[in-house]
Amino acid sequence: MAVKVLDESVGKIVLIKLKGGKTIRGNLQGFDQHMNLLVEQSEEILEEGKTNxxxxxxxxxxxxxxxxxPRSGS
Amino acid sequence: MAVKVLDESVGKIVLIKLKGGKTIRGNLQGFDQHMNLLVEQSEEILEEGKTNxxxxxxxxxxxxxxxxxPRSGS
Amino acid sequence: MAVKVLDESVGKIVLIKLKGGKTIRGNLQGFDQHMNLLVEQSEEILEEGKTNxxxxxxxxxxxxxxxxxPRSGS
Amino acid sequence: MAVKVLDESVGKIVLIKLKGGKTIRGNLQGFDQHMNLLVEQSEEILEEGKTNxxxxxxxxxxxxxxxxxPRSGS
Amino acid sequence: MAVKVLDESVGKIVLIKLKGGKTIRGNLQGFDQHMNLLVEQSEEILEEGKTNxxxxxxxxxxxxxxxxxPRSGS
Amino acid sequence: MAVKVLDESVGKIVLIKLKGGKTIRGNLQGFDQHMNLLVEQSEEILEEGKTNxxxxxxxxxxxxxxxxxPRSGS
Amino acid sequence: MAVKVLDESVGKIVLIKLKGGKTIRGNLQGFDQHMNLLVEQSEEILEEGKTNxxxxxxxxxxxxxxxxxPRSGS
Structure with missing residues (x-):
């Protein structure tokens, strides 16, 4: 289920929210059953639209x- | 038990409360034994009825x- | 042991205290070995006797x- | 070891300290390998000797x- | 390794530091592979040398x- | 997946962000399935570009x- | 990997950083697969170079x- 959606997201831009409040955006390259993620061209999204x-x-x-x-239009 | 209720909720709007205080509402598309959830048309419910x-x-x-x-009437 | 008490509580009103301080009251419909709970007609008990x-x-x-x-008389 | 002591405590009054600071006193009725506890006639011990x-x-x-x-004399 | 040291400490006074800052001293009577401990004549060590x-x-x-x-001389 | 990237990073400089906010940079020498890491010539990156x-x-x-x-140019 | 380095550190002085901020230095005598550690002649390193x-x-x-x-020269 989640696996199918993540499978379909490989090679695409995803948003990832982490415990502690960090938000990361990048190109999902892979994942495993623990939801360990490999993300390329990633950036942390900071306040006021800044990125790192x-x-x-x-x-x-x-x-x-x-x-x-990410949704179309966002 | 929980599985049965979640099964019956697939395709319907559910409210999800997360650790840390986030509340999310959306259409439950699937779940697994870890309670990993797939939710479509989701939105975070913010204070004062705003949504994201x-x-x-x-x-x-x-x-x-x-x-x-969600209960009928809510 | 705990299982037996929870078994006997199915169909009855229980109080549930959660990490973080939330207290919930409702009709226990089921549970599993992880203490995942199914509760109907539930309400969060807020301060000063208010409920949600x-x-x-x-x-x-x-x-x-x-x-x-819940104890008789409470 | 712990099991033996807990076994011997069944049917007796025990003090239980929980993460987050709660202290509970009650009659231990049972326990399992996760230290899930069944306690009867329990009360939370509040500050200044008050109980709930x-x-x-x-x-x-x-x-x-x-x-x-609890120790004799306490 | 740890087991051997704990084995040798059974029947002796040990100091135990817990998450959250509590320090306990007492006579170690037993332990298991989860480091569940049985301690007799235990006391919590409070600030300024007070004990509970x-x-x-x-x-x-x-x-x-x-x-x-505890070390000799302490 | 993650394993492949980590494999390719062995012998190279990596940045590691830890829970609690620490950031460490060093030469990755090895890792295991728990993401236990062996890092040589490591330094903690402090505020204002200082390192420890x-x-x-x-x-x-x-x-x-x-x-x-670390990316080229960073 | 980590095991090899820890193996080679047995009998030597190591620095150990714990969750919550404690830093401990002592002679590593052994370890297991959970990273349970046996450390002799250990001391907690406090602020301003004081030790306990x-x-x-x-x-x-x-x-x-x-x-x-610990590195040579530190």
């Missing part, structure tokens, strides 16, 4: 709250 | 506190 | 601190 | 810090 | 940070 | 939030 | 953030 480029990152799954493909 | 549209999201189950189908 | 109706809810077990059948 | 009667409760084991049979 | 007698206690292992046999 | 040299360290995986190879 | 002698301690692994052999 992070490049390629591995996110440890236990930090993930929400993953979403 | 989130679109399709995957919620990692360990963040979930309460899931409820 | 929640309807049917699934509570993820790892949030539970204490479950109690 | 809780009746029969199930305590989810992961909240437990310390369990002790 | 706790008697026999079971400590749930996930609260333990450090266990040490 | 840590040398060789083992990082316990459950503290890891994000691992990234 | 702890003697022999068992550290429960889930509290560990970073373990490092």
């Amino acid at each position: 480029s992070l490049g390629t990152i591995v996110v440890r799954g236990d930090n993930v709250v929400i993953i979403s493909p | 549209s989130l679109g399709t999201i995957v919620v990692r189950g360990d963040n979930v506190v309460i899931i409820s189908p | 109706s929640l309807g049917t809810i699934v509570v993820r077990g790892d949030n539970v601190v204490i479950i109690s059948p | 009667s809780l009746g029969t409760i199930v305590v989810r084991g992961d909240n437990v810090v310390i369990i002790s049979p | 007698s706790l008697g026999t206690i079971v400590v749930r292992g996930d609260n333990v940070v450090i266990i040490s046999p | 040299s840590l040398g060789t360290i083992v990082v316990r995986g459950d503290n890891v939030v994000i691992i990234s190879p | 002698s702890l003697g022999t301690i068992v550290v429960r692994g889930d509290n560990v953030v970073i373990i490092s052999p």
Whole structure:
């Protein structure tokens, strides 16, 4: 279920909300059953629309709250 | 038990309360044994009745506190 | 042990205290080995005796601190 | 070891300290390997010697810090 | 390793530091693989050298940070 | 997936963000399935570009939030 | 990997950073797969270079953030 949606999101831009409040946007390259994520061209989204480029990152799954493909128009 | 209720809620609007205080409302599309959730047309419910549209999201189950189908009349 | 008491509480009103301080009261419909709970006609008990109706809810077990059948006279 | 002491405490008054600072006193009726506890005639011990009667409760084991049979003379 | 040291400490006075800052001293009577501890004649060590007698206690292992046999001369 | 990227990062400089806010930079020498990391010539990155040299360290995986190879130009 | 480095550190002085901010230095005598540690002649490193002698301690692994052999010259 979640796996199918994440599978379909590989190669696309996703938004990731982490515990502690960080929000990250980037190109999902892969994931595993723990929701460990591989994200390329990632950036942290700061307040007031600022971003902080992070490049390629591995996110440890236990930090993930929400993953979403960005909506058209957003 | 919980599985049965969640099964019956697939395709319907549910309210999800997360650790840390976030409340999300959206159309439940699926779930797994960890309570990982797939929710479409989701929105975060902010104070004073405001909402923040989130679109399709995957919620990692360990963040979930309460899931409820909205009551008629609410 | 706990299972037996919870079994006997199915169909009855229980009080549930959650991590973070929330208190919920409702009709216990079911539970599983993780203490995931299905509760109907539930309401959050707020300060000063106010309540906030929640309807049917699934509570993820790892949030539970204490479950109690309400005492007669309370 | 812990099991033996808890076994011997069944049917007796125990003090239970929980994460977050709550202290509960009551008659231990049972427990399992997760330290889930069944306690009857329980009461929360508040500051200044006040108590808040809780009746029969199930305590989810992961909240437990310390369990002790009260000492004679206390 | 840790097991061997804990084995050798059974019947002796140990210091136990818990998450959240509590420090407990008492006679270690037993332990298991989760570091659940059985401690007799235990006391909580408060600030300024004051102590609060706790008697026999079971400590749930996930609260333990450090266990040490007290050094001679301390 | 994450494993492949981490494999390719062995012998290279990575940035590691930990729960609690610490950021560490160093030469990744190895990792395991828990994301336990072995990092050489590591340093903690403090505010205002200051660093605190840590040398060789083992990082316990459950503290890891994000691992990234530093981007060229950063 | 981490195991190899920890193996090589047995009998040597290591620095251990714990969740919550404690830093401990001592002679590593052993460890297990949970990173439970046995440390002799240990001392807590306080602010301003002060130390608090702890003697022999068992550290429960889930509290560990970073373990490092001290560098020459530090």
